[in-house]
Amino acid sequence: MKLRDIRDKTAIAGVGNTPFGALYKKRDPRRNAYTLGLEAFENALEDSGLRKEDIDGVIMSRIPSYSKMCVMAGIKNPRLTNVLEAEGRMSGIALQYAAMAVYTGMANVVACIYGNDGWSAGATYGSEPQMIDSYNSPFGMTSPGASLALMWQRHMHEYGTTAEDLGVLAISQRKFASMNLNAVMRTPLTMDQYMKSRYICYPLRIYDYCLINDGGVCLIVTSAERAKDCKKRPVYIMATGQAANHTPYYHAPDYGWNAMKLVADQVYTMAGVGPGEIDCAQIYDNFLPTVMLSLEGYGFCPKGESGRWIRGGRIELGGELPVNTSGGHCSESYMQGWALHAEAVRQLRGECGDRQVKDCEIVQYICSSPICSSHILRR
Amino acid sequence: MxxxxxxxxxxxxxxxxxxxxxxxxxxxxxxxxxxxxxxxxxxxxxxxxxxxxxxxxxLSGKGKIWSWVFFHQLYFPSFSDEIPYNVVAVKLDEGPLMTSNMVECKNEDIRCDMRVEVFFDDVTDLVTLPKFRPDGSAKPGS
Structure with a gap:
């Protein structure tokens, strides 16, 4: 079986999510991963036009019990059930597994469900007792953000990138969020505000960090054939791939580029397109340096050049490669890659209103982390 | 104490x-x-x-700073008096990368690739942590 056989054989037939901005206004302890995931599932089902009884596979993430979730959603006898860890790297993996299951016939319609109550539950991403370890905590080292701060510091040293480079990206994403009614942070940002903002872990500032907010997202995957009969225009999965970067720390001296190269080679070969043919990119922004390292790792620009490359409107609406058109994790919603998938689908369907990328035909999703993943989707 | x-x-x-x-x-x-x-x-x-x-x-205890950061956000309450404190990733001459803090060095003097040597910090009667200082800081006889 050749990897390329799977190209265009599966599709995303439905996407759904909860409100993000509205939920951010007030914490609510009654909200949890199940209620948020359930709401997203209902919306995705409605979006696809499929019936609940059509779902015969479920893959979840950040939802503690697959059984409880399925009981709540009334999914009784799915032929495929799995729950992935609560990490953002799992969103791309969930879609990849769903496509594999559908392609092989192990399931016909897979619902990928995600719920995140981090805001109401008071998640801090770094001070949790389970994060204490012998080789980092005694020195005060914690949180993936600090690892990205280490990588960006090194990148600035090696290549001459700057704090302002991240500011350009932060401002661009916020501009997209201002055109997104569902985004959490919609007030435009200036370079002056960015540069004067407080440090979380120097050299990174608060605007370089993702939000913490509540929400849920669901993606429904089925065969390309079946998707043609669904309510909305299918979004075909041209290519998908992953490669891990298992190192002792979250930070990697190679910036994760070796793993990114493996994924890039796979997805560009599978899809038969290259970086130059991507109409817009949804790039995982747990912290803004991750986007810069991804642009370089996937060959959108040479190594060390991302800071210069993103300037002059290139990553904005009307530019060569609009990036994170919903506002991303730093301005729209921290749904750990899931909402970036939903945005990719909506851009390809032409549903994005003011922030719609003109003639959007091919979108790439990229997540660079200890497991790197990417998909190329088309309409 | x-x-x-x-x-x-x-x-x-x-x-x-x-x-x-x-x-x-x-x-x-x-x-x-x-x-x-x-x-x-x-x-x-x-x-x-x-x-x-x-x-x-x-090991030789020598290496160089691969990268460094300052923590401004407080994650561990026990570090509250030291914010902003430094954390460094040291690449040892023998190869491994390890997390530590720089001592006997002002935060503003920390640089990527600066040569460092291990400093044994007896933080309690039972525990010694490997910290680092600029290479050559050891006083004769110490």
């Missing part, structure tokens, strides 16, 4: 030699007898060749 409240290591069966050596002011890591790999953090078998034969060799 005020009580030490920062997070402490929790030695386990296979990394106990690491912490015991530090207590004696030695930086020791595992080296594979069969393939020569030196690795860190400690793990039960050689990650390069899966050999079960390793020895705890004494």
């Amino acid at each position: 005020t009580q030490y409240t920062k997070p402490l290591p929790t030695p386990d069966d296979f990394d106990k030699p690491y912490w015991t050596a530090l207590k004696k002011h030695e930086l020791r890591m595992q080296k594979c007898v069969d393939c020569g790999e030196i690795w860190f953090p400690p793990t039960p078998v050689c990650p390069a060749c899966l050999s079960h034969n390793h020895e705890w060799i004494k």
Whole structure:
């Protein structure tokens, strides 16, 4: 079986999510991963036009019990059930597994469900007792953000990138969020505000960090054939791939580029397109340096050049490669890659209103982390 | 002496030699007898060749700063008096990368690629942490 056989054989037939901005206004302890995931599932089902009884596979993430979730959603006898860890790297993996299951016939319609109550539950991403370890905590080292701060510091040293480079990206994403009614942070940002903002872990500032907010997202995957009969225009999965970067720390001296190269080679070969043919990119922004390292790792620009490359409107609406058109994790919603998938689908369907990328035909999703993943989707 | 409240290591069966050596002011890591790999953090078998034969060799304690940051956000309440404090990732001359803090050096003087040497910080009666200072800071006879 050749990897390329799977190209265009599966599709995303439905996407759904909860409100993000509205939920951010007030914490609510009654909200949890199940209620948020359930709401997203209902919306995705409605979006696809499929019936609940059509779902015969479920893959979840950040939802503690697959059984409880399925009981709540009334999914009784799915032929495929799995729950992935609560990490953002799992969103791309969930879609990849769903496509594999559908392609092989192990399931016909897979619902990928995600719920995140981090805001109401008071998640801090770094001070949790389970994060204490012998080789980092005694020195005060914690949180993936600090690892990205280490990588960006090194990148600035090696290549001459700057704090302002991240500011350009932060401002661009916020501009997209201002055109997104569902985004959490919609007030435009200036370079002056960015540069004067407080440090979380120097050299990174608060605007370089993702939000913490509540929400849920669901993606429904089925065969390309079946998707043609669904309510909305299918979004075909041209290519998908992953490669891990298992190192002792979250930070990697190679910036994760070796793993990114493996994924890039796979997805560009599978899809038969290259970086130059991507109409817009949804790039995982747990912290803004991750986007810069991804642009370089996937060959959108040479190594060390991302800071210069993103300037002059290139990553904005009307530019060569609009990036994170919903506002991303730093301005729209921290749904750990899931909402970036939903945005990719909506851009390809032409549903994005003011922030719609003109003639959007091919979108790439990229997540660079200890497991790197990417998909190329088309309409 | 005020009580030490920062997070402490929790030695386990296979990394106990690491912490015991530090207590004696030695930086020791595992080296594979069969393939020569030196690795860190400690793990039960050689990650390069899966050999079960390793020895705890004494390292030079020298290396250079791969990268560095300052924590402004407080994650551990016990660090509240030191914010902003530095955290460095040191690339040892023998290869492994380790997390630590720079001492005997102002935060603003820390640079990527600066040469450093280990400094054994006896933080409690039982625990010594490997910290780093600019290379050549050791006073004669110390």
